[in-house]
Amino acid sequence: MLQRIIMHIDVNSAYLSWEAAHRLQHGDPLDLRTVPSVVGGNEQTRHGIVLTKSIPAKPFGIQTGETLHSARTKCPGLLVVPPNYSLYMQCSQALGDLLREYSSLIEQYSVDEYFLDFTDSKKLFGDPIQAAHNIKNRIREELGFTVNIGVSSNKLLAKMGSELQKPDRVHTLFPEEVEKKMWSLPVEELFMVGRATARKLQDRSVRTIGHLANADPDWLKLILKSLGLLVWNYANGRDLSLVRINRHPVVKAFKKKGDEMLAIKKETSTTANNSNVIKAIIKSNKKHSKMMSKLAK
Numbered sequence: 001m002l003q004r005i006i007m008h009i010d011v012n013s014a015y016l017s018w019e020a021a022h023r024l025q026h027g028d029p030l031d032l033r034t035v036p037s038v039v040g041g042n043e044q045t046r047h048g049i050v051l052t053k054s055i056p057a058k059p060f061g062i063q064t065g066e067t068l069h070s071a072r073t074k075c076p077g078l079l080v081v082p083p084n085y086s087l088y089m090q091c092s093q094a095l096g097d098l099l100r101e102y103s104s105l106i107e108q109y110s111v112d113e114y115f116l117d118f119t120d121s122k123k124l125f126g127d128p129i130q131a132a133h134n135i136k137n138r139i140r141e142e143l144g145f146t147v148n149i150g151v152s153s154n155k156l157l158a159k160m161g162s163e164l165q166k167p168d169r170v171h172t173l174f175p176e177e178v179e180k181k182m183w184s185l186p187v188e189e190l191f192m193v194g195r196a197t198a199r200k201l202q203d204r205s206v207r208t209i210g211h212l213a214n215a216d217p218d219w220l221k222l223i224l225k226s227l228g229l230l231v232w233n234y235a236n237g238r239d240l241s242l243v244r245i246n247r248h249p250v251v252k253a254f255k256k257k258g259d260e261m262l263a264i265k266k267e268t269s270t271t272a273n274n275s276n277v278i279k280a281i282i283k284s285n286k287k288h289s290k291m292m293s294k295l296a297k
């Protein structure tokens with residue numbers, strides 16, 4: 001069987017990078033990525049949370065999802081910029097347009113993530129790893145922000161590959177590299193292993209992705225039901241899902257409920273003027289919270 005070539009393209013600290021690139025293009029001398037800064041919602045009510053943080057904000061212990069109040073306590077000089085969802089949609093679309101030059105088979109996975117099926121593009125563009133470097137560099141030079149690209153033969157491994165060292169990197173994670181590159185990672189870093197699932201596994205001494213890969217699938221099924229089999233396959237690098245062209249726009253769902261999601265819906269409804277976008281957000285939020293509550297059980 002022909003080996004598929006799949007890429008996963010993920011914008012590094014998307015909201016912050018996009019805001020930084022936008023400000024630089026408009027003559028602001030400060031690059032937000034070089035100082036402790038966050039994108040965070042609703043400063044007026046001061047109930048907002050951190051949506052994205054800069055790399056210099058990380059040493060202060062600032063976490064995505066924590067309140068702005070708490071983030072400011074950790075780092076008094078912290079620069080807080082409000083979210084700008086219409087800008088994110090423009091950047092996301094520009095990224096999609098550039099990627100479509102390399103394949104007609106691309107799937108938008110979230111506002112800052114795309115899958116690209118490169119299998120047939122090899123004839124036109126040659127070596128996939130070289131092509132991934134070219135794509136990454138073009139995005140940086142033409143669009144002004146950096147991405148990580150994971151290259152593999154399936155979506156799961158491409159996605160896991162893009163999560164390796166950041167920013168501005170291309171990583172391969174082919175099935176034969178899984179043991180070396182993925183098995184030593186903590187189990188919670190595997191796609192679909194949420195906090196509650198990770199806790200259940202850790203309580204039973206399954207601490208790394210490698211432990212999970214080598215666990216008995218029947219035992220995992222007892223503990224995690226059908227999710228057990230799915231994550232066991234993922235830990236072994238197996239995934240047969242296809243890159244699908246989206247029928248609806250995709251907007252990233254948020255883990256934190258309440259204030260922030262409402263803000264997104266409002267913002268989108270006034271700026272995007274597209275009822276499909278709003279429906280997609282509501283749907284993806286519903287799906288996401290359903291999935292989260294399922295995983296929490």
Ligand SMILES: [Mg+2]
Nearest residue numbers: 010011012112
């Ligand atoms: Mg990202």
